[in-house]
Amino acid sequence: MKNFRFALVGLGLVISAVVESTWLTLIGLPGAVPPLTLIWVMSLSLRRSPVNAAVVGFFAGLLMDLIPPSTTPMGVSAGAFAILAFLTAGLKSYIEGSAILPLAAAAGIGSLAILLRLFIAVSTGVAQNLTDNLFGNIITAAVYGALLAVPVLPMVQWLDRFITPRVTTTIVR
Amino acid sequence: MARRRVPGDFDPRLILGGLIVVSFLLALIDGRTTSPLAGIRGAATTILSPMQNLAFNISSPAVSFFGDWSEVGSKDERIEALKAENDALRRQMNGSADARRRAKELDSLLNIAGLGNFRIVPARVMSIGSASGFGSTALIDVGSADGIKENMTVIAGPGMVGRVLSVSEHSATVVLIVDATSTVGARVAGTGQVGFLTGTGRPHQLQLEFLDATAKVKVGDRLVSYGVKDGIFIPGVPLGTVTKVRAAQGTNSQLAFVDPFADITALDLVGVIVNKPRTDPRDSLLPEPVPTPTVTVTVTVAPGDGAFAVTTTPAAAPVTATQTGKKK
Numbered sequence: 001m002k003n004f005r006f007a008l009v010g011l012g013l014v015i016s017a018v019v020e021s022t023w024l025t026l027i028g029l030p031g032a033v034p035p036l037t038l039i040w041v042m043s044l045s046l047r048r049s050p051v052n053a054a055v056v057g058f059f060a061g062l063l064m065d066l067i068p069p070s071t072t073p074m075g076v077s078a079g080a081f082a083i084l085a086f087l088t089a090g091l092k093s094y095i096e097g098s099a100i101l102p103l104a105a106a107a108g109i110g111s112l113a114i115l116l117r118l119f120i121a122v123s124t125g126v127a128q129n130l131t132d133n134l135f136g137n138i139i140t141a142a143v144y145g146a147l148l149a150v151p152v153l154p155m156v157q158w159l160d161r162f163i164t165p166r167v168t169t170t171i172v173r
Numbered sequence: 174m175a176r177r178r179v180p181g182d183f184d185p186r187l188i189l190g191g192l193i194v195v196s197f198l199l200a201l202i203d204g205r206t207t208s209p210l211a212g213i214r215g216a217a218t219t220i221l222s223p224m225q226n227l228a229f230n231i232s233s234p235a236v237s238f239f240g241d242w243s244e245v246g247s248k249d250e251r252i253e254a255l256k257a258e259n260d261a262l263r264r265q266m267n268g269s270a271d272a273r274r275r276a277k278e279l280d281s282l283l284n285i286a287g288l289g290n291f292r293i294v295p296a297r298v299m300s301i302g303s304a305s306g307f308g309s310t311a312l313i314d315v316g317s318a319d320g321i322k323e324n325m326t327v328i329a330g331p332g333m334v335g336r337v338l339s340v341s342e343h344s345a346t347v348v349l350i351v352d353a354t355s356t357v358g359a360r361v362a363g364t365g366q367v368g369f370l371t372g373t374g375r376p377h378q379l380q381l382e383f384l385d386a387t388a389k390v391k392v393g394d395r396l397v398s399y400g401v402k403d404g405i406f407i408p409g410v411p412l413g414t415v416t417k418v419r420a421a422q423g424t425n426s427q428l429a430f431v432d433p434f435a436d437i438t439a440l441d442l443v444g445v446i447v448n449k450p451r452t453d454p455r456d457s458l459l460p461e462p463v464p465t466p467t468v469t470v471t472v473t474v475a476p477g478d479g480a481f482a483v484t485t486t487p488a489a490a491p492v493t494a495t496q497t498g499k500k501k
Contacts, residue, residue, distance in 0.1 A: 014224070017221075018225055021225060021312075022229045023228065025301050026232075026298075028439070050185045050189070051183070051185045054185075054188060054192055055188075058195075062199075066214055067217065068221060068300065068344060068346050069301075069302070069312035070308070071308035071338070071346070071348070073199070073200045073204040074199040074200065074202075074210060074214075075196040075200035075201075076200050078192075078196045078199065079192070082192040082193065120196065125201075126200060
């Protein structure tokens with residue numbers, strides 16, 4: 001059952017990465033590509049422990065580094081996604097229960113992902129076109145992140161609840 | 174009281190630190206020119222590109238719709254012109270607009286292939302740019318099964334798009350000429366001056382540096398690829414038009430900025446040149462230059478009373494304005 005759950009989470013991430021790399025790149029929106037996979041990871045992180053979220057974020061980022069036609073060196077998005085997923089899971093008690101904070105978090109994560117990728121890329125000497133239209137990309141990533149969070153966050157959390165077995169507690173008096 | 178750790182229960186920060194270290198190591202290793210991890214990327218392409226192809230085929234009509242929608246601002250400006258063409262468009266409504274656009278692009282591709290004696294494999298762009306924002310690349314739906322090999326030149330309608338970076342069985346990744354890592358040998362049509370055209374990461378700006386420091390270029394000059402023996406790019410493929418020229422910093426040579434002929438932001442149908450023509454087509458593939466509108470002002474002075482008439486006539490258009498007055 002645990003392996004089945006892992007496979008479903010993985011499948012969800014692959015679908016979001018495929019959608020992000022095809023539909024969302026081809027519709028020609030200005031600025032950054034809407035960060036669907038990142039918001040997917042954030043949604044999962046809100047239901048997981050920081051360690052679990054960081055591992056999911058790492059592999060989701062690795063997927064984004066590898067999906068064609070990406071030429072991003074492996075590890076750049078993986079590191080950024082792992083850090084952001086860890087932070088999201090760590091702050092979930094503050095984020096949950098508010099209508100606005102999850103959207104603000106999605107916007108912040110969208111922008112932070114660009115800066116973190118830039119930091120890792122520059123640190124490892126592989127920066128290519130990242131600084132082009134950096135400000136525009138940061139702003140648009142924040143906007144797209146918040147907009148995507150509106151449908152993606154409840155949907156992913158519902159799916160995650162659906163595949164996660166209900167824990168029943170028996171109180172013995 | 175602090176929670177007691179059980180065996181196998183690691184500090185979360187330690188796990189995160191480990192993942193960050195692994196990420197940096199991977200980036201360092203994979204960022205090298207010849208990455209030892211290229212096999213992993215190849216395997217990922219083989220697995221993921223059929224899924225992308227499927228998603229692309231499912232979404233194609235929807236993407237066309239949203240693509241048009243995203244241009245709504247610029248289309249507003251053209252409303253007046255579109256109204257004038259309304260009758261013509263109504264006649265064309267029976268056919269699919271998307272199919273017509275593709276037919277036009279294919280026609281353009283076949284035209285350039287015929288003129289240059291190129292054998293091309295047409296392909297559709299499934300994805301543009303990397304989803305994570307690095308590099309200017311595109312994924313096309315033809316691969317080694319269609320005869321595509323690494324470093325083949327890719328064209329789209331009026332000009333060069335880039336070269337094939339990597340190939341899987343049914344897809345290939347193209348590095349676009351606007352990518353910051355891309356360099357193409359370029360020759361100025363007419364003068365024959367040669368230099369290197371490099372990408373800047375911006376879709377409408379390439380940078381040209383000359384081999385000869387005394388070489389001169391002017392705005393409006395057009396460039397074609399410059400072939401060298403055993404070079405990557407096919408010679409004679411149109412590249413773009415010079416839009417700006419300035420002095421290179423610290424030298425006497427010129428630095429030119431070039432707008433590529435191919436619209437990198439709206440790639441759909443492209444062609445991969447699979448043969449190397451025996452002869453260099455030189456400048457014969459260059460698209461016809463767009464004529465610059467010229468305005469003719471004619472002043473006619475009437476004999477006797479000094480009355481004059483000023484007539485402004487834009488090129489290829491009837492008289493649009495006439496002003497009359499009295500000579501002082």
